[in-house]
Amino acid sequence: MSETGQAITASIAFVSQVAKECEALAKLIKQEISQLFSHGPMDTVYTPGQWCSSYRTDTSGWIYSDVAWTLPLTPTRKRKPTAHLAFQMSFLCNNLEGGLSPEPLLHINLWDVPTNVRSEDFMGFKMSGLAPATMTRLRDGTARLFRWEAENGAADHWTFSLPLAHINKADDVREQICTFISLLLADVDAGEAALEDAPSVVRWSVLEETYEDRNDYYRVVL
Structure with a gap:
């Protein structure tokens, strides 16, 4: 019996199991x-649309390298989405485009366009x-939130990141994802301040x- 053959079988079985667990986690996060x-207070501020997804393979074409799910948000009294969570x-x-992180990451984005890993609109570098x-914090190695200033007085757009393997159950999703989303949507400055005290949230530096x-590439602070 070939050791190489056994290793291939075990590796493919492992990747398949990871895929199942990630899809189950994605379903939980969406829920x-x-x-x-x-319910309040967000139900009086935004009307959510329908979730959409995108998948991208690595250079081999066999394995997904990035997947994303996006929810359009329409503010009350407006007809079209103005943001996409x-x-x-x-x-x-573990490369320059991914932030030189030794492990997988989960990015939470609020942008003016849907996150789409098959186009140019996804979290990765250059940025x-x-x-x-944000640039000041990146130079200090203390940035936990990427922010982009919006126009016409709208709230800034943002991204924060978590180690994917640290999100395993519903309580993790609520405490490490939903709590910060709620804070950032209500007041991005207050939300960013809360992220600074959250050890689970990834720090970034130049x-x-x-x-x-x-230029415009950043890395995880280990």
Whole structure:
């Protein structure tokens, strides 16, 4: 019996099991986020649309490297969505584009466009147009929230990230995802302050000098 053959079988079985668990987790996250908009105070602020998803494979074409689910949000008394709340699972983050993270990440995005891992609209680097305060925190290695300043007095758009493997049950989703979404939607400054005291939330920094030619790339602080 070939050891290589056994290793292949075990590896594919493991990836298949991970996929099942990630799809189950995604279903749970969608349920919990949807609940936020079914009762006060968020049900009086936003009307959610329908969830949509996107999947992207790695260079082999065999394995998903990123998957994302997006929920459009329409403010009360408006006819069209003005923001899109999304979560993105990125499994191969140990490169410059992924933030040099040794483990998979879960990104929570509130953007003006849907998160789509098959286009250019997904969480990854390079990343430009960040708010000046975010740039200051990135230089200090203390950024837990990426912020982009919105126009016409609208609330800023943002992203925060978590180690994917740390989200395992409903309480994790509520405490580490939904709580911060609610705070950020109500007041992005207060939400960002709460993230600063959350050890579960990933910190980001600029790249070290060895990557000085990589502007707009950032890395996980280990």
